[in-house]
Amino acid sequence: MSRDILRLTIEDLSHFTKSLRSQLQDPPSHAETLAIVARAAGYRNYQHLRADLTPEPQANAKQVARALRYFDETGQWADWPGKRGIRELCLWVVWAKLPARTSLSEREISALINTHTVFRDAAQIRRSLIEMGLMDRNTSGSRYERIEQRIPPEAQVLIRRVKERSLAHMPPASGRSDPIQRLVGQARLDAENSN
Numbered sequence: 001m002s003r004d005i006l007r008l009t010i011e012d013l014s015h016f017t018k019s020l021r022s023q024l025q026d027p028p029s030h031a032e033t034l035a036i037v038a039r040a041a042g043y044r045n046y047q048h049l050r051a052d053l054t055p056e057p058q059a060n061a062k063q064v065a066r067a068l069r070y071f072d073e074t075g076q077w078a079d080w081p082g083k084r085g086i087r088e089l090c091l092w093v094v095w096a097k098l099p100a101r102t103s104l105s106e107r108e109i110s111a112l113i114n115t116h117t118v119f120r121d122a123a124q125i126r127r128s129l130i131e132m133g134l135m136d137r138n139t140s141g142s143r144y145e146r147i148e149q150r151i152p153p154e155a156q157v158l159i160r161r162v163k164e165r166s167l168a169h170m171p172p173a174s175g176r177s178d179p180i181q182r183l184v185g186q187a188r189l190d191a192e193n194s195n
Helices: 013-022 030-040 044-055 062-070 084-097 106-114 124-129 151-166 179-194
Strands: 134-139 145-148
Touching: 013 030, 013 062, 030 044, 062 084, 062 151, 084 124, 084 151, 124 134
Parallel strands: none
Antiparallel strands: 134 145
């Protein structure tokens, strides 16, 4: 005998489990019932179900389009936005281009920032990244490091669109080393030579 497959959509899982518990003689707690339902649906626990089924927030396309106007056709940040929300969105693009878990000197971080901007105001960008909590510096101000965190949806879309622009204008690969690594290396050599 074949079985019919029935799909069940539950709009409010909490309400569903409360209703289910009210029909049992010796019901488990609400949290235990949520876990039972989650395991019956094939998940490890309720947190696993929630993480898998919670929809990602949608990016605000208008805000992304406004921020994208501040980047030139090669993907470089061309102008400092007047509006704070747009400016903070643009700062995420610079943050994404900084190396993760790497401590850099002021000269190194400035060289990296300047490679991604047309207006070359590394000091302002560094201060803004620190104010936003995207970058940290030591008390003497001599070492900087990117702070890892979850990227907002608008920033994810903007980072991807800027990367697409820069890739569209890159010359074909020619066996050279990574330009960021070359810049960091050059900044370190310059720092050593100046001492």
